[in-house]
Amino acid sequence: MKDEKIFHSFVDGTSDLIQSIKQDGTVEYVNPTWLKTLQYNEEELANVKLRDFVFPGYLRRAEEAMSRVLRGASISNYVSTFVSKEGNPIQVEGRLFPIYKGKKIIAAAGIFRNINEQNRILDELRHEQARVEFLLDLMTHDLTNINQEIISTIEVALYSKNLPTNLENLFRDSLTEVERGSNLISNVKKLLRITKRAPQTFLCDLSESLLAAKESVDFAFPNKVMILKTNIEPGQYDVIADEYLIEVFKSLLHNTMKFDTRARVQVEVEVESMPHTPFLKIQVKDHGPGIVDIEKSAIFEQLTHRRDSARGLGLGLTLAKHVLENYGGYIRVEDRVEGKPEKGANFILLLRCSTENNEINNGGNQ
Numbered sequence: 001m002k003d004e005k006i007f008h009s010f011v012d013g014t015s016d017l018i019q020s021i022k023q024d025g026t027v028e029y030v031n032p033t034w035l036k037t038l039q040y041n042e043e044e045l046a047n048v049k050l051r052d053f054v055f056p057g058y059l060r061r062a063e064e065a066m067s068r069v070l071r072g073a074s075i076s077n078y079v080s081t082f083v084s085k086e087g088n089p090i091q092v093e094g095r096l097f098p099i100y101k102g103k104k105i106i107a108a109a110g111i112f113r114n115i116n117e118q119n120r121i122l123d124e125l126r127h128e129q130a131r132v133e134f135l136l137d138l139m140t141h142d143l144t145n146i147n148q149e150i151i152s153t154i155e156v157a158l159y160s161k162n163l164p165t166n167l168e169n170l171f172r173d174s175l176t177e178v179e180r181g182s183n184l185i186s187n188v189k190k191l192l193r194i195t196k197r198a199p200q201t202f203l204c205d206l207s208e209s210l211l212a213a214k215e216s217v218d219f220a221f222p223n224k225v226m227i228l229k230t231n232i233e234p235g236q237y238d239v240i241a242d243e244y245l246i247e248v249f250k251s252l253l254h255n256t257m258k259f260d261t262r263a264r265v266q267v268e269v270e271v272e273s274m275p276h277t278p279f280l281k282i283q284v285k286d287h288g289p290g291i292v293d294i295e296k297s298a299i300f301e302q303l304t305h306r307r308d309s310a311r312g313l314g315l316g317l318t319l320a321k322h323v324l325e326n327y328g329g330y331i332r333v334e335d336r337v338e339g340k341p342e343k344g345a346n347f348i349l350l351l352r353c354s355t356e357n358n359e360i361n362n363g364g365n366q
Contacts, residue, residue: 017030017031017038017094017114018030018034020099020109021107021108022107054083055080058081065078070098070108071105074098076095077095079091091115091116092114093113094112096110144185151175154171157171183316206232206351207232207236210230210232213249213250214249220254224263224264226256228269232271239352239353241329242327248319248320248323248331251320252317253267254316255286255317260288266286267285269284282348282350283348289344291341299317300333334348
């Protein structure tokens with residue numbers, strides 16, 4: 001008797017809609033939440049059938065589900081739309097299961113959750129996302145064109161043979177800042193593309209991606225020389241990535257060249273396989289000003305943290321983090337020399353490699 005009281009207290013107090021429908025489609029039982037949501041009273045239930053509260057477009061599917069349950073099936077993740085007595089649609093999801101009396105099935109029970117509010121919020125979020133994406137596309141397109149015009153104008157001015165030195169330096173500084181803005185816009189567009197689609201990964205030659213990134217960064221810094229030391233050989237490692245892997249290395253190498261004030265910039269890239277895992281550990285070490293501990297996590301979260309750190313305010317490292325996470329990778333930063341951030345940074349990446357790489361580098365060829 002005590003257990004029965006507890007059960008009825010639970011059924012009467014739950015926010016779920018609970019119902020029991022007999023084989024002829026009439027209502028055997030509903031809980032108070034069902035009555036309140038569908039705007040019926042208990043006296044009206046005797047005349048209510050399945051077809052009265054299931055939205056017409058879902059009725060055939062509901063009747064088929066009822067038929068299956070009355071033959072002994074249970075149905076999980078069932079989604080339908082009910083309609084209240086006043087004609088208001090109510091979207092629900094839940095489960096259906098048979099009710100037995102002895103060995104005989106006498107009714108089909110259902111426990112449902114009202115998802116009207118959830119779906120309304122999701123619809124609003126989708127609408128806002130589409131609006132933001134449209135505005136971002138519009139803004140990045142127009143700003144890209146404006147910046148390109150400014151860059152072209154400055155470059156034409158720099159070709160003048162009679163340009164005073166102070167003006168030349170001013171133009172070159174302006175060109176650097178405009179190009180920085182262009183890179184930021186480009187990274188925003190890439191982030192938008194990455195977050196809008198599932199990654200289509202394939203095998204990428206790690207050495208090829210690194211060297212392609214180096215070539216691009218070398219071009220951006222004609223007055224500096226990058227001294228790259230690495231233990232990666234062409235064709236040695238195939239990693240599971242996509243076309244944005246080059247952007248990851250470009251971001252890391254670009255930051256190294258930008259913030260290391262020396263004309264000859266040293267970078268070491270070391271790779272090792274991690275035994276008994278499908279991952280490669282890649283360390284990108286620089287000799288620049290380093291990153292203090294308080295900044296080490298924030299530099300990857302420029303979308304939520306805005307800090308005037310040694311690494312600036314661009315989205316390069318945020319992009320790198322999103323790219324790697326998009327296909328199961330990882331990135332963090334440590335000191336190149338532990339406990340001495342002023343000696344430079346060590347960016348540690350984890351990337352999945354192909355099975356063949358793992359077997360070769362873990363002794364599979366012995």
